[in-house]
Amino acid sequence: MPQSPAPPLPSPKERRRLREAKSLSQADLAAKVGVTRETVRSWETGRTSPRGRKREAYAKLLNAVAAEQAAAEAPHRPEPKKTERATTSASTSSTPSTPSTAGGRSRSRSKSAAKRAAKPRTPAPHAAAASTAPAAPTALRSLPVRVTKAEAPPEQPDLTPAQAFDALCAGCGPGLVRQAYLLTGRRGLAQESVERAFQLAWQRWPEVAVDRDPAGWVRAAAYEYAMSPWHRFRPGQRHPDAPPAQAADRAFLDVLLSLPPAQRRALMLYDGVGLDLPETAAETEASTPAAANRILHAREAIAERLPDLADPEVLHQRLGEVGKAEKLRLPRAERVRTGSEYRARFWTRAAIAFTALIIGATALTLRNAPTHYEPPQAPGRAISGVPPRMGPGPLTYEDTTLREKLRAEFPNGEERLTPEAR
Structure with a gap:
């Protein structure tokens, strides 16, 4: 019997937007679908994808939210096509041989108004740093909308897996090190x-x-x-590295490292x-308001x-300049692939050896078991009516005297014991 096709799902970014538009947290959505919060987070980040009944329930919920949004936005949508048709027909009926000037002006005005309405409003940089603890909507409005994304190497379908990995390493390695x-x-x-x-990417390259x-x-x-807290227990990480050569770079790096790790990571990704x-x-596996607040607090x-870095554009340029000023060793693709394969072989052999050790210990235990x-022996208990075991008692006075007399006389020889009549 053929299986029914899986229901389509929107992109991970659209899934997150629909959930936030419904004012649902990840825990609320997980309770509705019947999964854990970590599962919903992995669905929204694109790491995993739901299957089976969970996918059907998830898709049904997202489609319902999208339908509600479409129904709410439908009465407020303008109808430009009917207006343009009416203007065009009126101008055509008035002057059929010449183009309509009024219609062209109205269309140009409508286009310019639409562009102004669609253009995001970017406030001044000091507006973002004005409030110390902004609410979530204020934080979202005060942050500009960025359209630039991290440049990735172009995909070439004719490359082998090793060549594609080398291209990715060569294109993204220098920026990631900085x-x-x-x-x-x-x-x-x-x-x-x-x-x-x-190395981890090469192990999971498919x-x-x-x-x-x-x-x-x-x-x-x-x-x-890089930001794992366990590195502070390593002996080589107890002493700080040499600071940058420039005084301005040292001051900027000190300020950047004084930020909490969550704010530092959000600022690096955004700016x-x-x-x-x-x-x-x-x-960063956080909500959009939380990420906005982290960025704003880091900028403040x-x-x-x-104060010279209050402008986000200046801060963006400064982050790139400080990273490029340091001479850092870039990862080599061949060395990375070799190291990844060596680590994979090492851990595979270690797992095999550990499994063999467990099997041997289990076999030895079964052999000697x-x-x-054998039931344990019951503890003893006292029995009444049985006389205790006794040995010979002490000698009396007569017995002691006779023993001394016998020891004093010679047991051998002519002298013999003769009975005496009394």
Whole structure:
């Protein structure tokens, strides 16, 4: 019996927008669909996709939200086609041989008005830093809408997997190393995190190759490894690296590293990489208002200590200049692939050895284990009516005297014991 096709789903970004338009949290949506909050988060970030009945319930809920939005926006939509047709017909009936000047002016005015209405309003930079704890809607309105995205190497279908991976590594590696250095302030850790991220991407290359944004996949892995709190327990990370040569770079890096890790990462993605606000929130696994508040608080902290960087455009240029000023070792694709394969072989052999050790210990236990059940011995108890075991008692006075007499006389020889009559 043929299976019914799976219902289509919108893009992960559209799924997140529909949920927020319905004013639902990830926990609320998870309760409606019957999954966990982490599952909904992975669906909205594009890491996984629902299947079976969960997919049908998820698609039905999203379609209902989209239908509600369409029904709410339908009465407020203008009808430009009817107006243009009426204007054109009126001008044509008045002057059929010449083009209509009034109709052209009205159409140009309507187009310019539509452009003004569609253009996002970008407030002044000081408006974002005015409030210390803005609410979610204010934070969203005060942040400009960015349309620039991280440039990824062009896809070429004729390349082999190794060639495609090398192209990705060559195109995204230098920028990722500089970003990791700005996030951590350590050159060695930045290089190590990027190499580890590319090694993980090569191990999962079939999954990364078909991803919508391979560069974003590697960037997220590099950021997670670079900002892991466990690095502070490593002996090599106890002492800070040498600061930059320029005094301005040192001051900017100190201010950047003084920010909390969540604000530092959101600022790097939004002002450094150039992602828009929903993509920044999705990559940091936070809500859009939370990501907006993090960016605004980070900008306020930087503008308070470095007033020259209050403008977001100047901050964006400054992030690129400080990253490019440092001489960092770039990851080599061949070395990354070799290291990834070596690590995969090492952990595979370690897993096989550990499994063999468990099997051997289990076999030895089974070999030495008893084959039948032996019940434990019951504890003893006292029995009445049985006389206790006794030995010979002490000698009396007569017995002691006779023993001494016998020991004093000679047992051998002519002298013999003779009975005496009494």
